[in-house]
Amino acid sequence: MNNVAHIHTDKTPVRVHFIVEWAEKRNLKQSDIVREIGADKGLVSRWFGGTVPKPEYLEKLAALFGTDIHGIFRHPDDDWLAQFFKDKSAEQRERAIDMLRLLFNENKTGTNN
Numbered sequence: 001m002n003n004v005a006h007i008h009t010d011k012t013p014v015r016v017h018f019i020v021e022w023a024e025k026r027n028l029k030q031s032d033i034v035r036e037i038g039a040d041k042g043l044v045s046r047w048f049g050g051t052v053p054k055p056e057y058l059e060k061l062a063a064l065f066g067t068d069i070h071g072i073f074r075h076p077d078d079d080w081l082a083q084f085f086k087d088k089s090a091e092q093r094e095r096a097i098d099m100l101r102l103l104f105n106e107n108k109t110g111t112n113n
Helices: 019-025 030-037 041-049 055-065 069-073 076-085 090-103
Strands: none
Touching: 019 030, 019 041, 019 055, 019 069, 019 076, 030 041, 030 055, 055 069, 069 076
16 A cells, blocks of 8 residues: 655655745755754754644744745745745736746647647
8 A cells, every 4th residue: 555656755854844045045054044043953854854843843843944934845946936826816826827928828829839
């Protein structure tokens, strides 16, 4: 029963959060996080191993990383897009998607599709 195929095994962390990636993106070491938010170094080490921080630490981490709490559970490379679209109307989001489709030639036209 354990023969499930995993895709993107090199990209998908076994943890549910992206604290390690956020720290890397902000050039922060574990010791920096310990100092900045006042957490115990063993606790920060466990977060890097996959443990989910308690809510009060999630708030501090989000502030340190420059995102919201939900952002910690998104890869930092994906978070900017979510933040960008957060306050846009449905019409604005649809227009942006249409522009991206044109840019990446998804709606092929002409004689070759």
